[in-house]
Amino acid sequence: MDFQLSDDQRALRSGMRDLLGAVFDRDRLRAAVEREGALDRSLWRELGAAGFFALRLPEEAGGVGLGLPEAVLLFEEAGRALLPGPLVATHLSAGLVKGAAEGEAVVTAVAADLPVAHLAEADVVLVVDGRASGLPGEAEGAEVLSGEALRAFVAAARPVRSTDPLTPLHRAPAGAKPAPAAPERTRAAAERAPEATERAPAHAGRFRFEAALLTAAEQLGSAARTTEAAVQHAGEREQFGSPIGSFQAVKHLCADMLTRTEPARAAVYAAAVTGDPVEIAAAKLLADEAAVRNARDCLQIHGGMGFTWEADVHLHLKRAWLRAASWLTGAGAEELLAAGLGTAGRLPRSSAAYGRPVREAGGGG
Numbered sequence: 358m359d360f361q362l363s364d365d366q367r368a369l370r371s372g373m374r375d376l377l378g379a380v381f382d383r384d385r386l387r388a389a390v391e392r393e394g395a396l397d398r399s400l401w402r403e404l405g406a407a408g409f410f411a412l413r414l415p416e417e418a419g420g421v422g423l424g425l426p427e428a429v430l431l432f433e434e435a436g437r438a439l440l441p442g443p444l445v446a447t448h449l450s451a452g453l454v455k456g457a458a459e460g461e462a463v464v465t466a467v468a469a470d471l472p473v474a475h476l477a478e479a480d481v482v483l484v485v486d487g488r489a490s491g492l493p494g495e496a497e498g499a500e501v502l503s504g505e506a507l508r509a510f511v512a513a514a515r516p517v518r519s520t521d522p523l524t525p526l527h528r529a530p531a532g533a534k535p536a537p538a539a540p541e542r543t544r545a546a547a548e549r550a551p552e553a554t555e556r557a558p559a560h561a562g563r564f565r566f567e568a569a570l571l572t573a574a575e576q577l578g579s580a581a582r583t584t585e586a587a588v589q590h591a592g593e594r595e596q597f598g599s600p601i602g603s604f605q606a607v608k609h610l611c612a613d614m615l616t617r618t619e620p621a622r623a624a625v626y627a628a629a630v631t632g633d634p635v636e637i638a639a640a641k642l643l644a645d646e647a648a649v650r651n652a653r654d655c656l657q658i659h660g661g662m663g664f665t666w667e668a669d670v671h672l673h674l675k676r677a678w679l680r681a682a683s684w685l686t687g688a689g690a691e692e693l694l695a696a697g698l699g700t701a702g703r704l705p706r707s708s709a710a711y712g713r714p715v716r717e718a719g720g721g722g
Contacts, residue, residue, distance in 0.1 A: 428448065436648075477525065576648035
């Protein structure tokens with residue numbers, strides 16, 4: 358089986374990197390930091406126009422008609438660029454929430470009891486439960502909050518301090534509970550949603566596990582970017598008349614960063630192809646470790662400059678910490694992997710596995 362990217366997939370990834378380089382360069386990144394993470398609606402609409410959110414909708418529904426592997430490539434590029442906003446929730450809501458596919462609506466999600474990202478700017482909030490009716494494309498047991506219900510929800514929430522300056526957080530109001538059952542949806546809405554396939558069946562945890570995989574893809578992009586930044590700095594920074602990259606200790610740090618990134622890449626890409634919950638859990642674990650530890654090592658290689666506000670290294674580290682606690686935590690992923698080992702031959706590639714309760718974190722967007 359050939360797991361190399363096709364020419365079309367490479368072109369898609371390259372095109373997204375070029376787009377983000379044009380619409381979200383370092384100046385706009387820093388402007389977003391100064392706005393304390395407030396969303397740029399014009400940027401959100403540009404992403405919508407480029408098909409970022411509608412990537413997996415059928416073409417007859419106005420989408421691009423691609424699959425989860427292609428979505429992973431786009432989210433990897435978003436992670437490289439530190440693109441802010443509830444990208445995951447909005448992408449997964451395309452076809453389910455009006456305006457999400459076009460970038461006209463900002464959708465965030467509340468899962469478990471952890472803070473929710475970008476709540477104040479959201480047009481719709483999904484309160485995600487672990488249950489589902491099994492309808493294609495349906496967010497399991499999710500209560501959709503909009504209009505007056507959303508305004509009351511936001512008014513009752515309280516802001517909390519965020520590790521990441523690009524991701525404002527709110528604590529959901531006490532007593533906010535997921536819906537006891539999935540809301541009624543029209544047949545037309547179900548038909549517009551990304552279709553369930555043999556690789557990505559309609560299952561009880563489809564929304565939650567796809568969110569975890571796309572978050573892992575963002576972590577992968579961040580890990581790759583910090584590796585590149587560390588290698589570049591090691592080649593340019595001189596000490597004792599030589600580039601610091603010629604010193605063995607620095608070489609080892611850079612090599613370790615690469616050896617964390619590439620296994621994470623293989624795991625994320627494979628999980629995107631199979632849609633298997635155990636493989637998604639493994640991918641999230643590896644990508645979280647790569648993103649956090651690579652950012653730490655990148656900061657170490659930059660030395661004192663890496664700790665300054667002007668450097669971007671700390672932004673990658675803070676975002677990596679936040680993503681690691683989103684959708685599927687390390688503890689939850691480990692429990693799922695352990696359960697998979699204990700039921701070898703039944704759990705992998707079984708849609709029933711998505712209903713297995715595991716510890717999870719807040720939506721995080």
